[in-house]
Amino acid sequence: MKFIDExxxxxxIMLSKNGLSQTSFRKKLIKLFHLSNxxxxxxxxxxxxxxxxxxxxxxxxxNAFEExxxxxxxxDKDNLLRxxxxxxxCSPTKHSHNHAHLLCDKCNSTYCLNDFKIPIENNYNGxxxxxxxxxxxxxxxxxx
Amino acid sequence: MKFIDExxxxxxIMLSKNGLSQTSFRKKLIKLFHLSNxxxxxxxxxxxxxxxxxxxxxxxxxNAFEExxxxxxxxDKDNLLRxxxxxxxCSPTKHSHNHAHLLCDKCNSTYCLNDFKIPIENNYNGxxxxxxxxxxxxxxxxxx
DNA sequence: GTATAATTGCAAATGATTTGCGTTTTTATT
DNA sequence: AATAAAAACGCAAATCATTTGCAATTATAC
Ligand SMILES: [Mn+2]
Ligand SMILES: [Mn+2]
Ligand SMILES: [Zn+2]
Ligand SMILES: [Zn+2]
Numbered sequence: 001m002k003f004i005d006e007x008x009x010x011x012x013i014m015l016s017k018n019g020l021s022q023t024s025f026r027k028k029l030i031k032l033f034h035l036s037n038x039x040x041x042x043x044x045x046x047x048x049x050x051x052x053x054x055x056x057x058x059x060x061x062x063n064a065f066e067e068x069x070x071x072x073x074x075x076d077k078d079n080l081l082r083x084x085x086x087x088x089x090c091s092p093t094k095h096s097h098n099h100a101h102l103l104c105d106k107c108n109s110t111y112c113l114n115d116f117k118i119p120i121e122n123n124y125n126g127x128x129x130x131x132x133x134x135x136x137x138x139x140x141x142x143x144x
Numbered sequence: 145m146k147f148i149d150e151x152x153x154x155x156x157i158m159l160s161k162n163g164l165s166q167t168s169f170r171k172k173l174i175k176l177f178h179l180s181n182x183x184x185x186x187x188x189x190x191x192x193x194x195x196x197x198x199x200x201x202x203x204x205x206x207n208a209f210e211e212x213x214x215x216x217x218x219x220d221k222d223n224l225l226r227x228x229x230x231x232x233x234c235s236p237t238k239h240s241h242n243h244a245h246l247l248c249d250k251c252n253s254t255y256c257l258n259d260f261k262i263p264i265e266n267n268y269n270g271x272x273x274x275x276x277x278x279x280x281x282x283x284x285x286x287x288x
Numbered sequence: 289g290t291a292t293a294a295t296t297g298c299a300a301a302t303g304a305t306t307t308g309c310g311t312t313t314t315t316a317t318t
Numbered sequence: 319a320a321t322a323a324a325a326a327c328g329c330a331a332a333t334c335a336t337t338t339g340c341a342a343t344t345a346t347a348c
Contacts, residue, residue: 075219105275127282127283127284130283131249131281132281134278136276139271141271
């Protein structure tokens with residue numbers, strides 16, 4: 001549980017600002033992400049919502065959120081997708097995910113590392129590097 | 145095409161050394177990896193072999209190769225699996241893939257970077273880091 | 289409020305990867 | 319070299335995550 005004052009965040013307006021219509025489901029979905037301090041898998045999303053939602057609807061919403069700069073994807077150790085809130089670096093028009101992720105190989109928690117700077121050279125032996133995916137696998141504090 | 149003297153490599157013996165039986169298909173498969181200087185997708189493997197092989201057989205062989213330290217998996221930009229020869233750091237008993245990969249987002253070529261050293265701390269704010277997956281995306285020399 | 293556009297739910301489709309199983313090929317033993 | 323045990327093969331069917339079609343519902347724009 002994150003220490004955000006959820007009362008003060010209008011998730012409907014947040015959706016509108018990012019070009020998404022505000023439906024009750026999508027408001028609950030974006031709120032769920034804001035209440036979690038880690039990434040979520042599809043099943044965790046569905047379990048996190050009381051009412052039963054269709055999986056296809058969830059996938060469509062997650063993809064819409066991603067295309068509009070609200071969340072981003074992180075692959076877990078089995079290459080399955082997890083979803084995490086975008087950090088400050090992202091906007092509806094531009095996604096930038098050059099930050100690293102910590103991934104617990106036991107419970108699959110994921111944490112975005114905003115302060116971890118990677119020494120990427122733009123040009124690596126003629127190869128032009130434009131983006132990086134960096135995943136540090138190991139054990140989170142709870143799983144050691 | 146890599147500059148290896150393929151005449152001097154006995155791929156059958158290589159398989160045996162790694163606990164795999166030498167079948168004509170598996171000998172061709174390991175040779176194909178040695179002739180390529182990049183990673184291969186399933187379809188590239190199948191196209192790289194004249195005779196028609198069953199996909200299930202290829203998957204089984206690739207998994208067997210991986211479990212025995214001959215190749216390792218690298219996810220492409222769509223999270224599909226590609227396969228690349230293991231570097232010196234690997235043995236039949238231990239896999240170590242803390243090296244970074246260059247991944248061309250146009251042609252999907254992948255290159256292992258043995259000399260790229262990442263500043264990983266063993267312990268990152270209480271999170272114990274035991275492995276890292278680092279993918280640098282961009283454009284290879286041919287695709288710019 | 290009415291028209292237009294986006295979202296939902298349910299079922300069916302996809303696409304990558306795996307599995308079951310009977311047959312064939314390899315490996316280990318005599 | 320013959321033979322038994324183990325591993326690999328080929329083909330079809332199964333799995334599993336994710337996507338798609340479509341008709342019904344809900345939201346946005348005028
Ligand atoms: Mn992140
Ligand atoms: Mn590699
Ligand atoms: Zn954990
Ligand atoms: Zn390329």
